[in-house]
Amino acid sequence: MELKIRKSPKIYGMVDAPPSKSYTHRSIIIASLAKGTSTLYNPLEAEDTLASAHACKKFGAKIEKKKGKWIIEGVDGKPSTPDDVLDLRNSGTSLRILTSVAGLAENYTILTGDESLRSRPMQDLLDALRPLGVEAVSSRMNGRPPIIVKGGFKGGKTIISGSVSSQFISSILIAAPLSEHGIELKIEGDFISKPYVDMTVDVMRKFNARVEFNPQKRIFHVEPGKYTGRNYQVEGDYSSASYLLGAVAAVGGELTIKNLPRDSKQGDKIILDILEDMGVTIHRRQESVTIECDGRLQGVEVDLHDSPDLLPTVAVLGALAEGTTRIHGVEHARFKETDRIKTCTMELSRLGVPVEEKRDGMIIKGGRIKEGTVYSHGDHRLVMAFTLIGLKAGLKIKDAEAYKVSFPDFINILLDLGCRLEVFENG
Ligand SMILES: O=C(O)C1=C[C@@H](OP(=O)(O)O)[C@@H](O)[C@H](O)C1
Numbered sequence: 259m260e261l262k263i264r265k266s267p268k269i270y271g272m273v274d275a276p277p278s279k280s281y282t283h284r285s286i287i288i289a290s291l292a293k294g295t296s297t298l299y300n301p302l303e304a305e306d307t308l309a310s311a312h313a314c315k316k317f318g319a320k321i322e323k324k325k326g327k328w329i330i331e332g333v334d335g336k337p338s339t340p341d342d343v344l345d346l347r348n349s350g351t352s353l354r355i356l357t358s359v360a361g362l363a364e365n366y367t368i369l370t371g372d373e374s375l376r377s378r379p380m381q382d383l384l385d386a387l388r389p390l391g392v393e394a395v396s397s398r399m400n401g402r403p404p405i406i407v408k409g410g411f412k413g414g415k416t417i418i419s420g421s422v423s424s425q426f427i428s429s430i431l432i433a434a435p436l437s438e439h440g441i442e443l444k445i446e447g448d449f450i451s452k453p454y455v456d457m458t459v460d461v462m463r464k465f466n467a468r469v470e471f472n473p474q475k476r477i478f479h480v481e482p483g484k485y486t487g488r489n490y491q492v493e494g495d496y497s498s499a500s501y502l503l504g505a506v507a508a509v510g511g512e513l514t515i516k517n518l519p520r521d522s523k524q525g526d527k528i529i530l531d532i533l534e535d536m537g538v539t540i541h542r543r544q545e546s547v548t549i550e551c552d553g554r555l556q557g558v559e560v561d562l563h564d565s566p567d568l569l570p571t572v573a574v575l576g577a578l579a580e581g582t583t584r585i586h587g588v589e590h591a592r593f594k595e596t597d598r599i600k601t602c603t604m605e606l607s608r609l610g611v612p613v614e615e616k617r618d619g620m621i622i623k624g625g626r627i628k629e630g631t632v633y634s635h636g637d638h639r640l641v642m643a644f645t646l647i648g649l650k651a652g653l654k655i656k657d658a659e660a661y662k663v664s665f666p667d668f669i670n671i672l673l674d675l676g677c678r679l680e681v682f683e684n685g
């Protein structure tokens with residue numbers, strides 16, 4: 259699919275943020291492991307979260323989808339062995355979290371996905387699972403999926419590097435209460451993307467797990483026990499909202515986005531501070547955010563260590579801003595759906611933007627963009643971020659269907675707000 263974006267007028271209105279992808283994954287998976295029934299309100303129905311839901315059914319959970327809510331009957335701590343390979347498509351979160359869940363099943367589980375997913379690193383997680391009683395290997399012995407997991411999660415002590423993906427830590431934590439002994443998990447090295455682990459602990463506790471973190475020793479303790487089913491409300495997604503906020507920042511206007519709690523644990527709420535630094539006015543309320551902007555931005559310096567998914571948004575806004583934008587602290591953005599430091603650098607350069615690739619970020623000289631065509635490389639966040647350039651300068655995006663991975667209403671919401679987008683299915 260090709261997305262053609264024409265220069266668009268200022269944006270005015272009020273919209274709901276789409277539901278959080280990370281909270282939807284966690285609540286589906288934990289409700290599926292729980293004793294009893296849970297109702298999830300406002301879950302995200304996107305390709306990635308549907309991959310988690312499909313896999314949870316294969317582990318034996320019953321999931322009934324109704325309008326605006328999913329009713330989940332859990333497996334009471336004992337997932338069954340899936341009757342087929344788990345195809346997790348493009349979803350790293352599903353792949354990583356469900357690898358430890360597979361360790362709770364009796365026999366062998368195979369986890370795989372699309373070409374991008376089969377290039378995502380897994381070795382640190384596989385190594386950390388071994389001392390807990392789980393034999394998990396990469397079928398190609400290259401640390402990448404397909405992953406074969408043999409059940410046997412007994413628990414105990416283990417160590418994991420925190421420098422590649424926080425999803426490894428979330429994975430072990432989520433399965434841990436259902437092991438015989440519980441776990442002690444020590445984090446070594448850098449601890450990137452920590453807010454995602456805070457979200458994991460938040461959901462685990464809501465479903466009655468006992469988990470503690472000692473920040474001095476950098477050790478998590480999880481007690482053995484059961485998750486218990488409950489009603490759970492999924493909050494809005496700050497990462498997805500960054501494209502709506504970014505659209506207003508690009509062309510100007512005033513937009514209120516509902517369902518974005520002020521006290522959220524999502525690291526990506528830092529987008530509000532970044533936009534303020536770029537010269538935009540932000541009004542924060544208990545459950546919503548309003549952005550006001552005249553369409554003029556200035557460059558910023560940002561550390562995305564805790565919020566790697568904002569890299570494409572900030573890179574693109576930097577290209578639209580006056581002056582220089584420096585992004586650093588985010589080498590782990592190289593291990594996502596694409597190497598986002600590389601793909602963002604490549605596509606911005608294609609539009610004549612002076613941009614320098616760094617090991618852990620990028621330097622972008624803003625204010626000079628020519629109309630053109632960019633490639634998404636199959637990465638949802640590139641599609642949505644580059645759309646912002648289109649709204650300001652006109653653009654075509656190839657392989658644009660990837661946005662459905664995390665934000666299937668993205669195009670409709672922008673159209674409703676008066677943005678000039680056209681979809682060419684065979685483009
Ligand atoms: O746990 C999660 O829900 C996520 C963790 C982050 O990954 P890393 O921990 O690999 O940075 C983030 O990039 C991803 O989109 C979602």
Ligand SMILES: C=C(OP(=O)(O)O)C(=O)O
Nearest residue numbers: 348349350351567594595
């Ligand atoms: C990296 C992402 O997700 P995942 O790791 O779940 O594929 C993302 O949504 O940007």
